[in-house]
Amino acid sequence: MSQDTLTYDEALHIVLAASAKLGTEPCSLGACLGRVLAEPLISNVDLPPFDNSAMDGFALSGGAIVPAGTELSIEGEQAAGDGVAHAGIGAWEIMTGARMPDGLDRVIPVEQTERFPPSRVRLLADVAPGQNVRTAGSDVARGETLLDAGIALQAQHLMLLAALGIANVSVAQRPRMAVICTGRELVDDPAQALAPGQIRNSNGPFLAARLPLAGAEVVHVETVGDDADAFESAMRRALNAGAKIVVTSGAVSMGRYDFVPQALERLGAKTLFHKVAIRPGKPMLFARLPDDVLLFGLPGNPIAVAVGLRFFVEPALRVMLGLPREAPRRAALIKPYSKKPRLRFHLKSRLHIDAQGRLGVEVLDGQESYRIRPLSDANAWAVVSADIDALPAGALVDIYGVGHLEFPLPYGSAA
Structure with a gap:
């Protein structure tokens, strides 16, 4: 591991320290x-604000039990929406949700009664105090x-x-955020035919959709080519829109077209870290711009973007929203798992409940950072720490939901 590469915990500590709780x-x-x-x-x-009937029937009063066979005169009728009524002896015809007449304390369903002229009712079942009454509060x-x-x-x-x-x-208050995707190969318009070498922009729609679910307000979304001047102009538009957090995708690695670090310097930003010992998303960058605007520079691969959002941006949002630090759940691996050491892995996973009601987690095939389909099949993230290289089936791993405000829901038994 490079001396400049931080552990996940070290990098997250920097992110949380740079984040501040917003107002209400x-x-x-x-x-x-x-x-x-x-x-x-x-x-x-x-x-409810008043005692009311749980069903259509007759409201009445009496001792501990009003026995079957009792005959009562029908004194009145109470429908939902009627106001205060004062009852004497006898029964009141009453509708579901209607306020109980004062002095009456139980309801017998209409199907347990027999009505006969001129205005009388016979009870076909015993009726206890409070029966079929929804009490106030x-x-x-x-x-x-x-x-x-x-x-x-x-x-x-x-x-x-x-x-x-x-x-x-x-x-x-919702953190105001902007999304800037970089890459001359990206096409935003789904109706536009792709030229050789072009791909459709999936990171922008993903971030624009997920950030509101995480408690943020997206105020600007833009795609620019591999051009530092265009990126700086997009950044200024994002800041003018009121963004206090900017999330970018692409151009943060060490390639010829990875211009974001240099562009940020020209914008007066201070890079707080660049490279974290995680997979996917190792080249991630985190910077502070003037006026305490935060920038998360995520690599361009879609799953690196998803991991950067879930495990760095969302913890910062929790601070800003006044929420405590998120605690993972734990679940047992359905199958053995092995990985490269020295990197913390964030794995597209699926929670299952078997026929005996036991919870387990399946690490999905296709963990490469370009593969989107497994993410669409996932309902959770499984996290394996950097110091572990192999785990047997049944080993417990940390589990996170797809978003910090969303709990993972398990599927049925794994195939």
Whole structure:
């Protein structure tokens, strides 16, 4: 290993130290999907807000048990949306979700009754207190903590907030990010025919799609050729768009056209490291530009980009979003695995649950950094540390989800 090549932990320490927590901002319910909650959310109301019927039937009251065979007069009717009603003796016809009339404490389903003229009902089953009644606060009690800080809000959370009448929440500010892909061989337009030597740009769409899922706001995306002046112009456009983090792909190795390190010098950047003992993605570069703008220079191969994003950019985003450092899960290898020593490997993997309910991880074929298909088949990353060169089947390895805000979901039994 070169003296200038850092271990993963050394490089990550530099990234985390350069990252700073951002502030918070209010966000409306309609715009907060995927946003990270900045502070615990406490309910100031009960849910349900009143006792209501769990089904269509008849509401009534009585002692410990109102026995089958009891006949009652029908005093009134209560439908969903009706207001306060005061009941005396007898029964009230009631619809699902309707507020319970004051004085009544149980509901018998309509199919367990027999109605007869003029306005009477006979019970065909015993009815106990509280039966088929949804009590106020039985879902959420006033003063209860609903959601903890750090949760990425999903549709089910929005359902809860809407039910409680919460219109705005405090969320972490999203880091503003730019994506710049380099390479004269890249073609962005899928309708454009490829000339000999050209390839389609997959890194740009991948980064533009994954960064919002990781909690960021993408403010600029651009592709430039292997030209330092064009790259510097793209960088200035990204900064003018308000980017505080720039992710680039390509032109960071040691080849003739790898101009990014020199271009960054002209932009006044300070390179904090260049080369990490990982695979894929060893030539990765990390720099700080004026005004504390951070730049992650990722190699051009697609899986090196995916690894750089998942294991360097996303940990920085966690700091900025006010989240604790991510802890991996552990799972047993389904098959033996061996690798070259002295490099930390990040492996496209798939979690499985076998017929006995045991969790295992399969390291997929096709780990080369140019091979995208296995990444599309993966639902997790398996990480094997630099000091390990071989592991038997059943050995435990660290497992990470496809994104830091997304948990890996296992498939069925491995074939």
